[in-house]
Amino acid sequence: MAKDKRSKAPPPAAPASAATGTAAAASPSWPPFKPSLPVVDLTPESLVQDKVVVLRSFFPRSLCRDYVSFLRELPLITTPGKPKRGEALRVNDRFQISDTRFANRLWTETGLKEAVLSKDVAQLWGGEVVGLNPNIRIYRYSAGQFFDAHYDDSNSVTLKTEAGAQVPVVTTWTLLLYLTSAADGCVGGETVFYPHDRRSPKEEIAVSLETGMLLLHKHGHDCMLHEGREVTAGEKWVIRTDLCVKR
Numbered sequence: 001m002a003k004d005k006r007s008k009a010p011p012p013a014a015p016a017s018a019a020t021g022t023a024a025a026a027s028p029s030w031p032p033f034k035p036s037l038p039v040v041d042l043t044p045e046s047l048v049q050d051k052v053v054v055l056r057s058f059f060p061r062s063l064c065r066d067y068v069s070f071l072r073e074l075p076l077i078t079t080p081g082k083p084k085r086g087e088a089l090r091v092n093d094r095f096q097i098s099d100t101r102f103a104n105r106l107w108t109e110t111g112l113k114e115a116v117l118s119k120d121v122a123q124l125w126g127g128e129v130v131g132l133n134p135n136i137r138i139y140r141y142s143a144g145q146f147f148d149a150h151y152d153d154s155n156s157v158t159l160k161t162e163a164g165a166q167v168p169v170v171t172t173w174t175l176l177l178y179l180t181s182a183a184d185g186c187v188g189g190e191t192v193f194y195p196h197d198r199r200s201p202k203e204e205i206a207v208s209l210e211t212g213m214l215l216l217h218k219h220g221h222d223c224m225l226h227e228g229r230e231v232t233a234g235e236k237w238v239i240r241t242d243l244c245v246k247r
């Protein structure tokens with residue numbers, strides 16, 4: 001695919017307040033992080049040098065189960081089948097909310113902050129990481145659903161700190177937290193990267209789902225072409241946000 005005709009992920013939706021003309025949607029009562037996190041020593045593991053890093057067992061299996069039961073009750077919306085020009089075809093059910101508190105909790109109450117800022121990987125992120133994008137996206141892919149090949153954009157965002165300060169940031173890496181896998185009956189759904197901008201099976205790097213694994217991949221101008229492969233049985237559940245660095 002030519003770089004100038006890059007297929008992008010659909011843009012983040014406007015906040016609920018702008019979309020509906022009402023007050024921003026109430027934050028869900030996300031389940032507590034129990035047992036307390038992290039449950040394992042979170043050692044970032046590089047899958048593609050400087051581009052893809054994973055943290056295995058970031059969420060224990062029991063917590064993934066609690067989250068899937070909870071997320072199932074949220075008002076997920078099935079994407080319309082036909083993407084706008086230049087946008088990737090995404091066929092899944094999705095819930096999206098701007099939730100600063102949950103983004104802060106994921107960052108500070110899980111061991112993620114320490115793992116991301118640890119000196120072995122701290123230089124990867126393209127600046128000083130200050131937190132996660134409050135734009136939280138939940139995806140459910142059932143049999144037949146997928147996210148076609150695309151690139152993720154970098155976005156400018158303002159982060160609110162606990163102390164009330166506003167910090168201008170830019171997103172640099174995508175964060176995907178897988179809540180299900182083959183162990184839970186989900187077949188397919190791998191996240192597949194194409195390092196040379198073409199969808200070549202010979203060059204693909206397919207990351208299999210692992211329950212509780214967190215994956216980070218570089219996005220913006222040198223994002224790798226990637227896709228969420230079709231799920232053929234069971235359900236793939238993902239929490240998506242992004243790393244934010246100071247701008």
Ligand SMILES: O=C(O)CCC(=O)C(=O)O
Binds near residue numbers: 192228
């Ligand atoms: O679900 C996946 O494996 C990929 C998701 C993705 O590419 C995205 O959220 O931009």
Ligand SMILES: [Fe+2]
Binds near residue numbers: 150174226
């Ligand atoms: Fe993506």
